[in-house]
Amino acid sequence: MVIVAALACLACRPDSADAGPLHDVPLEQQCLKQLIQSSEPEIDCEHLAWFTDGEREDLKKLTRGYLLDASCAVKVKIARKNLDQALATADTVFTSPAQPMTCELETSRGKVTINGTFSPRVVFKGGVAVEATPGLGDISGINSYLAWPVVHYINYSERITKPMMLMINAYKSSLAPATAAEK
Numbered sequence: 585m586v587i588v589a590a591l592a593c594l595a596c597r598p599d600s601a602d603a604g605p606l607h608d609v610p611l612e613q614q615c616l617k618q619l620i621q622s623s624e625p626e627i628d629c630e631h632l633a634w635f636t637d638g639e640r641e642d643l644k645k646l647t648r649g650y651l652l653d654a655s656c657a658v659k660v661k662i663a664r665k666n667l668d669q670a671l672a673t674a675d676t677v678f679t680s681p682a683q684p685m686t687c688e689l690e691t692s693r694g695k696v697t698i699n700g701t702f703s704p705r706v707v708f709k710g711g712v713a714v715e716a717t718p719g720l721g722d723i724s725g726i727n728s729y730l731a732w733p734v735v736h737y738i739n740y741s742e743r744i745t746k747p748m749m750l751m752i753n754a755y756k757s758s759l760a761p762a763t764a765a766e767k
Contacts, residue, residue: 625664647734659684
């Protein structure tokens with residue numbers, strides 16, 4: 585789901601020109617713009633993401649100082665009808681098809697580029713998102729001893745999953761008046 589992929593890690597503009605896979609994405613290719621303003625049958629966009637200060641500190645501790653930072657670019661391609669159906673259903677589990685991503689990790693030994701996928705999953709009950717995970721997986725380019733704890737943290741940390749649910753619910757609530765007016 586593009587909203588989940590876009591909100592899995594909140595993005596802001598990078599401070600340096602050496603920002604790994606982060607680069608300027610033309611406005612028409614940004615996921616949130618396509619989600620909110622486009623009515624195309626397919627959402628085909630790119631989302632840039634990196635860690636907050638708190639997430640960065642958590643991961644530094646989790647990896648015993650090995651992982652220092654990360655920046656990622658997620659390519660999102662999903663049929664809008666799948667997203668609309670999930671948002672219109674009160675009780676459902678939505679799992680997005682895997683979306684490819686590239687991340688540049690800053691480690692204590694230098695920079696490493698990895699690849700993987702995000703397959704966000706959201707559980708809706710009573711019309712509200714009650715569970716969410718970015719669904720990070722299929723990591724390549726780094727040893728599994730580092731990948732496993734990071735994947736687990738990203739998929740289950742409340743620093744990531746709670747804001748996902750809050751933003752999904754806020755977006756879903758913003759749709760409610762338009763939906764009621766259409767009926």
